Amino acid sequence: MSRTAPSRRGLLFGTAAVSAGALLTACTSNEPKQQEQPAAGNTPAAEDKPGKPVTIGFAGPQADHGWLNAINQNARSRAATYSDVTLEITEGSNDTAAQIGQVQTLINKKVDVLVILPADGKALTQVGLQAMRAGIPVVNLDRVFASPQAYRCWIGGDNYGMGLNAGTYIGEQLKDKPNAKVVELAGLDNLELTRQRTQGFDDALKNYPNITKVARQAADFTVESGQAKMAQLLQAQPAFDALWNHDDDQGVGALRAIAQAGRDDFLMVGGAGAKSAMDAIKAGTGVLKATVLYPPTMAASAIDLARALGQGKGVGGLAELEIPSSLTLYSAVVTKENVDDYLPTGFN
Incomplete structure (x- = not known):
């Protein structure tokens, strides 16, 4: 259940995406025929038309906690909103050796981009480096790797x-x-x-x-x-x-x-x-x-970032041609006065 943020504090960046349903080990091709529930909240802009097809490998943790399960659901849900994204999902694991093996399998499959929430950031640093050296950019989700060379972009909570x-x-x-x-x-x-x-x-x-x-x-x-x-x-x-x-x-x-x-x-x-x-x-x-x-919607944002990396684009709303190297989410306080705004992001 470890969730740590790096010492580098990036700009505030958030999105909301929640989907019902269990996460299964699968290769998901996101064609319109799928009956995947759309992501709630901030969905991709209508003018963001389909582009170059991108295969994203997602390696997350075992969903043995509500927040971790929501991480996996958000990743799957967000990918389903893009007709140009194929999501290769590994079975979540809290065993570092097993997760390293899963990431290496994704590297061998030559996915375009990797999104990894490591069971242990330090322990998985080497496999992150392996992916980057193989030319596969890594979006490091929440639990930070020990070396910034092991990822192209970090996104997580504060x-x-x-x-x-x-x-x-x-x-x-x-x-x-x-x-x-x-x-x-x-x-x-x-x-x-x-x-x-x-x-x-x-x-x-x-x-x-x-x-x-x-x-x-x-x-x-x-x-x-x-x-x-x-x-x-x-x-x-x-x-x-x-x-x-x-x-x-x-x-x-x-x-x-x-x-x-x-x-x-x-x-x-x-x-x-x-x-x-x-x-x-x-x-x-x-x-x-x-x-x-501590928004699990960060996994949806990680998919957005991975897609942008795979298509060689920046982030909408920013002038730069490249996505930032670090994105820190804001910890909003939800009260009775604003709870209706955040209920769609609540996880079970």
Whole structure:
């Protein structure tokens, strides 16, 4: 479930694309006869007419988490909107050796472009270099390779910004409350992304001297861990004013623990952008008041970038002839006021 951003922060770039259906190992030729659901949100511009045929190899992770499953769905859905794109999809794997083998198979098939969300960025750096040296440009999705020579373009989320925006939202809600207390339900502490999210959150709270973070508990990005760790937090902290939970999947368990404890005396902010979280925010009847996005639509944008690379084009809206080398997505805060705008991007 590791999702890390590189130290280079590119321009903000976003798109929205969501499709229903499971991801299968397949070679998908996107002809009009397919009954693929169109991508929601920002679809390709009508004037972007079909061009040179491009075969894109996509190597993603095992879909054992809502966000990761949404990554795979977004890639497939976006490719289906292009009649000039054929998508070669590998079976998702969290085993680095298996994923290296899958990428090498795509290289041997001589795909035009590769989109890779590595199970481990450092471990897959060499196969990224192998592809680039073979003349196959690589779009590195979210978990960054150890060398910039291993990819032509990186696109991913902003973990520090995610924490910063969560902390700022909570700070604004509590800025007039004396001696306010907040708690944090983090992800896995051995992941750099977790440390970045916590750092951003802590930095935001420095702007609100009336607020103190009184507790922090690390969970495992699962429903079960979220419930168990949240129960521990609730028992240890009989009173606080706000909770930031790093991940909406573990947030499902956290909300169960909160309901079981009969607690409704604080506000909660989630993370990532699950549909269940957005539904709860829209209903407005519980403690969950906002979620900070870590958009899985980045996979749809990666397909757009791969197609542009394969056709030798730049990005629409930019003057440059080439696509940028790094694109960082913005972590928007979804509240009851804007939730309808983001619901189409919510993932299960």
